[in-house]
Amino acid sequence: xxxxxxxxxxxxxxxTKGLLLCLFFFLxxxxxxxxxxxxxxxxxxxxxxxxxxxxxxxQVALKEQMNAxxxxxxxxLTYYAVADKSDPSKITILEIYADNAAYQTHITxxxxxxxxxxxxxMVTSLELVDVDLISSLNKTGN
Amino acid sequence: xxxxxxxxxxxxxxxTKGLLLCLFFFLxxxxxxxxxxxxxxxxxxxxxxxxxxxxxxxQVALKEQMNAxxxxxxxxLTYYAVADKSDPSKITILEIYADNAAYQTHITxxxxxxxxxxxxxMVTSLELVDVDLISSLNKTGN
Numbered sequence: 001x002x003x004x005x006x007x008x009x010x011x012x013x014x015x016t017k018g019l020l021l022c023l024f025f026f027l028x029x030x031x032x033x034x035x036x037x038x039x040x041x042x043x044x045x046x047x048x049x050x051x052x053x054x055x056x057x058x059q060v061a062l063k064e065q066m067n068a069x070x071x072x073x074x075x076x077l078t079y080y081a082v083a084d085k086s087d088p089s090k091i092t093i094l095e096i097y098a099d100n101a102a103y104q105t106h107i108t109x110x111x112x113x114x115x116x117x118x119x120x121x122m123v124t125s126l127e128l129v130d131v132d133l134i135s136s137l138n139k140t141g142n
Numbered sequence: 143x144x145x146x147x148x149x150x151x152x153x154x155x156x157x158t159k160g161l162l163l164c165l166f167f168f169l170x171x172x173x174x175x176x177x178x179x180x181x182x183x184x185x186x187x188x189x190x191x192x193x194x195x196x197x198x199x200x201q202v203a204l205k206e207q208m209n210a211x212x213x214x215x216x217x218x219l220t221y222y223a224v225a226d227k228s229d230p231s232k233i234t235i236l237e238i239y240a241d242n243a244a245y246q247t248h249i250t251x252x253x254x255x256x257x258x259x260x261x262x263x264m265v266t267s268l269e270l271v272d273v274d275l276i277s278s279l280n281k282t283g284n
Contacts, residue, residue: 043224045224059276062276062277063276063277066277066279070279070281077281078279078280078281080222080236080277080278080280081275081276081277081278082185082187082236082273082274082275083273083274083276084271084272084273085271085273085274086271088274091276094222094224129226129227130226130227131224131225131226131234132224132225132227133223134204134205134223134224134225135204135208135209135221136220136221136222136223137208137209137221138221139212139219139220
């Protein structure tokens with residue numbers, strides 16, 4: 001048992017909380033943009049046409065692949081999958097991998113191979129467009 | 143001055159730090175995905191062809207607009223701008239706004255109007271594609 005100044009210790013707790021909260025909100029707001037221009041990232045657009053009759057099943061398989069890859073692979077960084085409002089069978093996916101090696105690893109994984117096998121008769125065309133990231137800015141929740 | 147148990151207080155500080163750090167890393171890793179399917183978000187692909195001779199100036203204007211919009215407008219949530227590697231004058235921008243009202247406000251802002259004025263003789267074609275977000279997953283740094 002020591003005799004200490006309670007106010008000083010409460011101050012330290014508050015200061016610790018304050019600093020961590022500041023860091024926390026700063027990174028939530030701006031963290032995504034700060035490292036967006038990493039030199040070796042592999043960025044790609046996949047432009048996919050899906051059989052309209054199998055669109056629902058395709059989306060299930062796609063989401064399963066995306067979720068597994070993001071959770072299990074450190075080098076799979078970002079997926080945004082969108083469907084044209086005027087033609088939901090046209091799907092565009094923005095994919096960001098840490099580097100080319102991360103992508104090469106990705107396409108050997110069980111979840112990716114399962115996806116490819118599942119959708120092989122659902123996808124009617126696939127265009128892969130290698131792109132350079134000009135800039136990305138992203139707030140919390142997207 | 144109070145007599146208190148030093149070990150207990152150090153424990154509280156550690157516990158506070160630990161909890162905040164856990165929350166911090168959890169949200170950094172998964173925060174972006176959690177709210178990605180907001181019902182009213184307006185999501186769009188802008189597909190832009192730029193005069194190759196003015197590409198550098200166009201990118202400067204684009205980044206200035208993106209930075210200002212993200213910083214100054216609560217309803218502008220996400221921008222990813224990419225250029226085809228095989229033809230860097232072909233640019234695709236994924237844009238996410240909180241809702242249609244946020245977008246309508248956006249296009250009245252000084253930074254947006256300045257961008258439109260600056261690039262009016264740089265952009266040779268512009269296609270705006272309204273899309274639905276199927277899924278987005280995003281790790282720290284993207």
